[in-house]
Amino acid sequence: METLDPTTLRLAAVVESSNDAIISQAIDGRTETWNRAAERLFGYAAADAIGRPFADLVRTESGADEARAIATVLSGQVATPFETILHRADGTDVAISMTLSPILTPDGEVLGLSRIARDISRQRHLEREAFRLAAIIDSSEDAIASKDLNGIVQTWNRSAERMFGYTAADIVGRSITLIIPADRLSEEHGVLTRIRAGQTVDHFETIRQRKDGTLLEISLSVSPIKNADGVIIGASKIARDITEQRKLARELAEAGRAKDEFLATLSHELRTPLNAVLGYTRMLRMQQAAEDQRERFVEVIERNARLLAQLVSDVLDVSGIVTGKARIQPVVCDLMPILAAAEQSVRPAAEGKGVTLELPAEPDEPVLTRCDADRMQQVFWNLLSNAVKFTPPGGRVVTTLTADAGFVRIAVSDTGIGLSADSLQRVFERFWQADSGGNRQAGGLGLGLALARHFVELHGGTITAASSGPGCGSTFVVTLPLARPT
Helix, strand or coil, X not given: CCCCCHHHHHHHHHHHHCCCEEEEEECCCEEEEECHHHHHHHCXXXXXXXXXXXXXXXXECCHHHHHXXXXXXXXXXXXXXXXXXXXXXXXXXXXXXXXXXXXXXXXXXXXXXXXXXXXXXXXXXXXXXXHHHHHHHHHCCCEEEEEECCCEEEEECHHHHHHHCCCHHHHCCCEHHHHCCHHHHHHHHHHHHXXXXXXXXXXXXXXXXXXXXCEEEXXXXXXXXXXXXXXXXXXXXXXXXXXXXXXXXXXXXXXXXXXXXXXXXXXXXXXXXXXXXXXXXXXXXXXXXXXXXXXXHHHHHHHHHHHHHHHHHHHHHHHHHHCCCCCCCCEEEEHHHHHHHHHHHXXXXXXHHCCEEECCCCCCCCCEEEECHHHHHHHHHHHHHHHHHCCCXXXXXXXXXXXXXXXXXXXXXXXXXXXCHHHHHHCCCCCCCCCCCCCCCCCCCCCHHHHHHHHHHHCCCEEEEECCXXXXXXXXXXXXXXXXXX
């Protein structure tokens, strides 16, 4: 019995203990050796495989690659490795990487060939998972990026490009602080400290900066990235733009505050005339007033009842606007009688306050427009009563009317308290009042001008406000299209 030298024994042990399938074939294709890894990989015991052609044992899906590799090996050269699918003894498939090499004599004669096959199924699976995850990340609506523990950007998806304005080429390899405003740089130190400790940052709402310098509100989640040994090597960041969400939340909060303020104002505005009506009615019922006082009491009751009716009417009109039920019934009207009727309704309050009202002179011809007379009178009443309300005693409210180029313009100017630039931007908002809050000087619900604008626009017109500032008075201008005489 031939004694094998230690080197040969060592090589045989290496082959037998290898995790790769290592087999050898004679020049005619018969299998000569078959290690344990080949048994596991292909499903044939060595006793079943040795002596049989490899092609009879295992079929590949890359016959052309196999044939080229064998031809290369038979010419005495090592073939280029190729990947293929092999069918095992039990009928299952396995993805492998195959390398074929010639077995040569010392003289260079080809005696056979060796095959080394490596199971790459897990690698293929990981590659597919990597591609799938990459596709998910790249198609995500959220900005997804990664950075190392020094804050240097490693990856940057398309949503991050859209959200922050930096392309991947712009920012990969640079510090993440590019998108952090100067006054928030300390946040990055805090985030990295938590990541190094293996902690996550969940839904942290903050501000970040785009490439063009504009700011956006984001919700940020940051998680540690670990290598195969469990060592933390970086962080993944998912950022969601919540600018519109936060804006909506602020608007809802503002709407809630406006609603609360409106309800408080409404309660106050209703209670005041109601108390007057109830008080004077009680005095009349109990006959506590002298005969010469009874008429004045009735006038007070009537005035406050009209005020209550107006408040309720305004609230109902706004409700109709919100629900889309507010309608007008336009017909051809002469504006002067409508304007005069509104002025007559306001004159008692103006005279009682010592404010002069001036109407335009009666024009030679009717000023015709298509309008709903009741709604337009309501518009003019709102403008005139507002002007009187905010004009101190001794002041003037002047109304002018001009018609040209197919339009008529009615301007109501006063010498009252005026409006600031901010107030001019908000004066037509529902429930808004320049003196809203606990120190309100004037009454009302802050609906009149909002209603006026809506009704004017329903008529195809416009309404604007102008003022040189507080203490300089105000001018409101209604523009309506003229109508041809019928």
